[in-house]
Amino acid sequence: SSQPCPPSPRIFIPAQTSASHWHSYLGVIVSRERQRLEHFQRAEDILEPRFLVDYARNLEAFEFALCASEDAVTMEVPLRIDGDALRVLACQPGDTPAGHRPGLGTFCLEVPSPGTDLEDWTSTVDVMERGDGTGCLVPGKVLQHLKELLVSVIVRCQHLFLLQPGDLSAENLQEDAMELSLLIRGGWKTIRFDIVPVVRRRQEPLRLKGQQSDRGFPKGSLRKAMEEAHFVPASPHCWRSSTHLPILKLLQAVDMLKGPHLDSLRLLDQLRVQDWEEEAGKGSLTFNHLKMVLLWSMELFPSPEDWQDLEGSVYRLLVILLRCLATRHLPHFLHPEENLFQEEALDLTSLYHKVESFAQDPRRFLRFHFGLPARTDSWPADPSTRALLHLPFQVYRIQDSMRRSAMSQLLSKIRQVNP
Secondary structure, eight states: OOSOOOOOOEEOOOOSSHHHHHHHHHHHHHHHHHHHHHHHHHHHHHHHHHHOSSOOOOHHHHHHHHOSSOOOEEEEEEOSSOGGGSEEEEOOGGGSOTTOOOOTTEEEEEEOSTTSOBTBHHHHSOEEEOTTSOEEEOHHHHHHHHHHHHHHHHHHHHHTTOSOTTSEEOGGGGSOOSSEEEEEEETTEEEEEEEEEEEEEEOOOOOOTTOOTTTTSOTTHHHHHTSEEEEEESSSSOEEEEOHHHHHHHHHHHTTSSSSHHHHHHHHHHHHHHTSOOOTTSBOOOHHHHHHHHHHHHHHSOSGGGGSSHHHHHHHHHHHHHHHHHHTOOBOSSOTTSBTTTSSOBOHHHHHHHHHHHHHOGGGTSSEEOSSOOOOOOOOOOHHHHHHHSSOGGGGOOOSHHHHTHHHHHHHHSOOOOO
8 A cells, every 4th residue: 555554553672872772672582582481391391291202302492482473383203213224215106095196305114024123113003005015104194193192191191180271282183284283381371382203314414505514504513413314294195304403403503603693583583573474364484484594694604703793693694585585586405406485475575675674774673562563665676686785784894705705605596586
């Protein structure tokens, strides 16, 4: 609409200087992070000892605290099975029932000859017989078996008064989904946990296209994050490779570095929820998108000098985010051939204008408010040109040749697609 937007009621955070304004905004985000972590830990105290076995990770709590939205917590729990004893085969039309086409990048996990030590999964959970007499571990049947086990544990916990009224809701278990969803009370807040069964296999380190070993990351972190392949249900009949945990491991490695790397992610994610959300029914930028932007920023701007202050660090993420929005192409960090914008119903032009409005006038947005978002319309121009020319990037004294060439590297890494 060409009509001006009504002003938004706001809660202002006082600031004396530009730098303090950035850090005041971040300070509110970080203070809320502690409360979110407490909610998660209270819910986890109900979930873990009663329902999960061999669970000893803190990555989910780490992500939940970073994210500004109230999205479900994805909890990938490994099956007690020797994944290295399975054979991974691309799903073929004959591997699925008639009328069901296997998706791209889906796999069958073939069970080898009898006698292989696979615990009791192949006897307790039925396998799909194939023409040559071998069988495959079927995701739908694994999920059904785990669901039955989960329901029986819930009933037993209730019978023994190990659950208080309101602690847990299992109503989402009735849905035909590729995860087991439980609503767990965490203090006064209810948190949704999507429990996903995972088959883990050792793998040779991936050779990432165009990426130098550990460039911008702590030494060994890329290799450690990708030393295992994780297969999760893609459909009732096929599995897919998951990068959820490897990406979280990389973020955790970034947290070990000096500099406001994750603070930049925190700040942009708060803006995503507060000012960049689309109208109901439309796809929006996600926390997962911003995670990828940060990881690309780490590789394209590897020098510690690029991450000395919060404002400069945020602008490095903005340069890449705006370029990806302009070209409509955000490569997955571990699988650059995959465009994360391709399958999303996103209004990338609208998102571009919103992000650019912040880049041009950040002080206008570095405040918490309720009500309608600030108006973000701007004059029309070629987005790809504006992404490169209208950011005050030169004020950060980029002098050495490696960092001066970062933008040309970015243009070659992120495929040129006309907006």
